[in-house]
Amino acid sequence: MPPRTPARERVRAEITREITDIARRHLAADGAAGLSLRAVARDLDMVSSALYRYFASRDELLTALIIDGYNAIGQAVEAAEAACRRDDYVGRWLAVARAARTWALAHPHEYALIYGSSGPGYQAPADTIGPASRAAAVFGRLVSDAQASGALGPPASGPPASGGPASGAPGPAALAGDAARLRETVMPAVPDDVALGALTAWAALFGLISFELFGQFTNVITDTDAYFERAAGTLAGLMGLPAGAAAAGTPAGTTPVGTAARTA
Amino acid sequence: MPPRTPARERVRAEITREITDIARRHLAADGAAGLSLRAVARDLDMVSSALYRYFASRDELLTALIIDGYNAIGQAVEAAEAACRRDDYVGRWLAVARAARTWALAHPHEYALIYGSSGPGYQAPADTIGPASRAAAVFGRLVSDAQASGALGPPASGPPASGGPASGAPGPAALAGDAARLRETVMPAVPDDVALGALTAWAALFGLISFELFGQFTNVITDTDAYFERAAGTLAGLMGLPAGAAAAGTPAGTTPVGTAARTA
């Protein structure tokens, strides 16, 4: 009855998963640069060459970890956002922001692998781009929903979409295409202003997370939780959400993170 | 007459510089993980053990490169900002932002070394913290100046500094100390709101730069120059500068970058 998935394929999938699980454990412990096929094989009680039945190279294993990482943070964000009241747009944004940070703090090396530079000369292949946008898709949806509901004010600043008095050096024209693509892929039916502002908020969120994770806040911010809450609230304004209306959302600790299914 | 700097010390300093110059070249080409003492020694026509007369370990050499990196981006930011009219606060902010981005794009691996994760298990030692805040100091000064001149409006959003109606879960209290430290170190005499908002803008700036550099904008933003201009303008609002008043500053290409003194 199983048409072309004999037991072999199931076993193969299982072992592939074991390999990535152990590799992820090594990644968490030593970082991407310290990830060694031979060490992974050792932990599996296998000979190192056996791994080549599953991954053609070290880079391919790294790519699998990158995809898993994007999926993991994407899933964490999805779960946290799904738990919010649909019409609480600020709450949804804060849930997304908190979930991303919480995941990053729990998986710093995985975070560094996907949102930092991935080591010398590593070029992310095409199969990463789907999973890469999973978290962003959740964010885009909430922006679209807020837009549709009329909950958005004008995004905090940014030059007027068209026809301000001669502001235009590089100008909105160049960005109109990019905004259109954002609408097509990830946040349907939002005006240019909102789309571009939202993207800035998104990048800014990861700036906050990276600063915290990579030590830029050492000796600067002591209460990083409180600061993050406040900053995330501030960023809401960049896409026209009423900023600083924080307290609505789930408090940070409660955020469902959705990594329970993970082995590590 | 030279009391304790005989010719020996001068030569020593010179060779130390040669080592870091070549190491920086290797860093630029291969990234931090690919930096090898032996390879550096080879380029110097030295035997690898000779480097240990100058650096006690590979990590110490890396630390020197980190310090140099912070100084280089700091210097670039200083030079760009110094070229602005003192009372053009938005222009000063944009100059700072552009200089940081320009430097990062020109030195991606150095940027990754200092603002990304520095490889497995590397812990930045104390001597990096001075240089680390050099660029931030320029930014802080302009915020302070803008505040002193009365040019700042209320920072875009963020909960009111005190006494909004019961907003307070983690609340401003926890952050008051951090804001005070910011005043002491880097932006004297600005209110909590402004200090915290400015810090958010600062982190956000590096979020934008990292996203661009590490490929998160691939297939998303095509005109990265135009987008950065716009986003930087938007961020100005986070510390109360009139946002979107862009065109004032120097256009991106003109920004003095201040790396001319570099060998590489």
Next chain:
DNA sequence: TGTACATCAGTGAACGCGCGTTCACTGATGTAC
């Protein structure tokens, strides 16, 4: 000005290590008739 001594930059060999990847092989699992 000249000699005796200390400093210390650079050498060369070695230690001990781990790595990614290839390749011919064995032997178990599954398939076709």
Next chain:
DNA sequence: TGTACATCAGTGAACGCGCGTTCACTGATGTAC
């Protein structure tokens, strides 16, 4: 149900490499008297 064959996961040895770091040494440069 049973035999002949193909697939393919895992083995074990090897190739070729580069790395960080230590250590006893040589010989030039500088210092003290």
